[in-house]
Amino acid sequence: MAWENNFDARELDAGYKIYEAGNVIHIKMADHLIEADVLDGDVDHVMIKHMGNNITAMDCECERGREGHACAHEAALLFAVEDRLEDEMRVDPHEVEDLLNFVNEQEMKDFLSILLNGDGELLKRFKKLVRYDERQEAKTRAQVEKVNEEIDAIMQGYRDDNPKYENSQVIYLSHQIADYFFGEIRQHLEPHLENFLEAHAYLHAFEVIDHMYSQLDGFYYEHASNTIKNFIRDLNVYYKRAIGGIENQDEVYQLITAHAMEKDASIFRDDYFYLLNHAFEDRYFARSLALAKQVIDSFDGKKAMEPKEEKNYEQWVLFYLRLLIRANNKKDIRILAMKNWKHINIRRFFTEYCATHDETKWLMNYIKEQIPFEKDPHSVYYDYYFLKELYKKANMRKEYLRSLDQMFTMYGDHHFEIYREIKLNSSKKYWPQSRMKYLDQIDDPEAKAYLLAIDREYDALIKMINSTSDLTEVNKARGYLKKEHPEVLVNAYKRIANNMVKKAGTRQHYKELAGILRAMIDLKGGIDQIEYLVSHYCEKYPRRKLMHEELSPLLVEAKAIDDLS
Numbered sequence: 001m002a003w004e005n006n007f008d009a010r011e012l013d014a015g016y017k018i019y020e021a022g023n024v025i026h027i028k029m030a031d032h033l034i035e036a037d038v039l040d041g042d043v044d045h046v047m048i049k050h051m052g053n054n055i056t057a058m059d060c061e062c063e064r065g066r067e068g069h070a071c072a073h074e075a076a077l078l079f080a081v082e083d084r085l086e087d088e089m090r091v092d093p094h095e096v097e098d099l100l101n102f103v104n105e106q107e108m109k110d111f112l113s114i115l116l117n118g119d120g121e122l123l124k125r126f127k128k129l130v131r132y133d134e135r136q137e138a139k140t141r142a143q144v145e146k147v148n149e150e151i152d153a154i155m156q157g158y159r160d161d162n163p164k165y166e167n168s169q170v171i172y173l174s175h176q177i178a179d180y181f182f183g184e185i186r187q188h189l190e191p192h193l194e195n196f197l198e199a200h201a202y203l204h205a206f207e208v209i210d211h212m213y214s215q216l217d218g219f220y221y222e223h224a225s226n227t228i229k230n231f232i233r234d235l236n237v238y239y240k241r242a243i244g245g246i247e248n249q250d251e252v253y254q255l256i257t258a259h260a261m262e263k264d265a266s267i268f269r270d271d272y273f274y275l276l277n278h279a280f281e282d283r284y285f286a287r288s289l290a291l292a293k294q295v296i297d298s299f300d301g302k303k304a305m306e307p308k309e310e311k312n313y314e315q316w317v318l319f320y321l322r323l324l325i326r327a328n329n330k331k332d333i334r335i336l337a338m339k340n341w342k343h344i345n346i347r348r349f350f351t352e353y354c355a356t357h358d359e360t361k362w363l364m365n366y367i368k369e370q371i372p373f374e375k376d377p378h379s380v381y382y383d384y385y386f387l388k389e390l391y392k393k394a395n396m397r398k399e400y401l402r403s404l405d406q407m408f409t410m411y412g413d414h415h416f417e418i419y420r421e422i423k424l425n426s427s428k429k430y431w432p433q434s435r436m437k438y439l440d441q442i443d444d445p446e447a448k449a450y451l452l453a454i455d456r457e458y459d460a461l462i463k464m465i466n467s468t469s470d471l472t473e474v475n476k477a478r479g480y481l482k483k484e485h486p487e488v489l490v491n492a493y494k495r496i497a498n499n500m501v502k503k504a505g506t507r508q509h510y511k512e513l514a515g516i517l518r519a520m521i522d523l524k525g526g527i528d529q530i531e532y533l534v535s536h537y538c539e540k541y542p543r544r545k546l547m548h549e550e551l552s553p554l555l556v557e558a559k560a561i562d563d564l565s
Helices: 009-020 072-082 095-100 106-116 120-129 132-161 175-198 202-214 222-242 246-259 265-277 281-300 307-326 330-339 344-356 360-373 377-393 397-411 416-424 431-439 445-454 458-466 471-481 486-501 507-518 526-540 545-564
Strands: 024-029 033-040 042-051 054-060
Touching: 009 033, 009 072, 024 072, 033 072, 042 072, 042 445, 054 072, 132 175, 132 202, 175 202, 281 307, 307 330, 307 344, 330 344, 344 360, 344 377, 360 377, 377 397, 397 416, 416 431, 416 445, 431 445, 445 458, 445 471, 458 471, 458 486, 471 486, 486 507, 486 526, 507 526, 507 545, 526 545
Parallel strands: none
Antiparallel strands: 024 033, 033 042, 042 054
């Protein structure tokens, strides 16, 4: 996204510093919406809407954002999101220049370059004259075979060098080995792929990447999942380029279909949709519908599935559901969705479908019937979540708020968006009273501190920290108070240390004491307190040698930092 133009230089600079400090948290990315919380003294919730590469709206809870200006928090989120976006692979074909490589005389090349550029008919006649397609295909085919042989040799080397799991054919790769391994593969493939693309041999590039992926069978590569996703991305990119030529359409479809029942469906699902949603939907729709049903039926015969098979099955059900929607087959859509209700992604997809196809009330009743029989709390949460979405779509406000309340009671410690949604739907007059009701239900001090920070209730947060001697509670509120109220944290650490030093203990006890004091070292006024407290403790307890040994280095460290500043 060319988003920098929305910001002035000052906001961009401030946003980059916030992003660089790691203060953009809880990032969520949907189809056209990006959300996150940004820590900058306060906790500000940022929402950015976009269509493709264009930002359509930005919203931040900070004062500048509420005034409608582009703020540093929005810039910080966009800097963070930028790391997750992949640039489309650059395509810069020089077809005419490639053809001219078959002509030796420079003058003729210059002359032909003028004639052939911009004249497609003449270019076509010239390609036939020099048998370019035939010779290029032979050359490219030889390259494909050579690259595949090299890939096989590299893979065999890693099979020989890495152990298998006991009683298993799975080869385990550690983080370090996996990163190095896939980096080596990527580095090896890049120049070959560039040659294919320059020659417009997209189908051959697809074939090489597909061969690479097929050789991963037997490897445990979850530790390098991002690298695998890059391979899959390449499959999709080269596939889409390959079907650009009419002569390749059937060949590509057959290649995809041949692997459909063998490999991870997530690779090919998008490719099928690319076929169906573009020029080939009438031509291939019936075949894809039959293939999806065939694959799902093959899974139905299994008593138990491995996690990877389960995921593969789920992807095929989603694909089949989309095809059924295109066919307007409501009966089979319901049957398939209810049969696979345990899959959260299928549940989510079906909820979205019902909300837009006049099936809302029916699904509400079905979900209510399912909740009492759910055994997994995680699954119950999603039932309430989807029910909430349906109430919202149907404009049933009371039922919607009641569902939010039930969800918070069960899951408030971990799902802060429920709290935020309740707040947005509550009147300002009664919200302070309601907020206390919800905060009283929170047991986790970090969650409570976070919610207080969201509401900018720093007085309540400070009161909570001033009344506790629990180090965990202080540490979990640290990020929200460090910038604006460091003195509260310093006093809290001092109070905890004073309570701890009253009791003589072991070396471990004094190491923990030193750790509490060290927590003040980067807080304003903290170094002065460290120097005072260490000197005071050593004077008060001169016989505690272990304590002196643990605290003395801390005193030296604090003084050194103080001298530097």
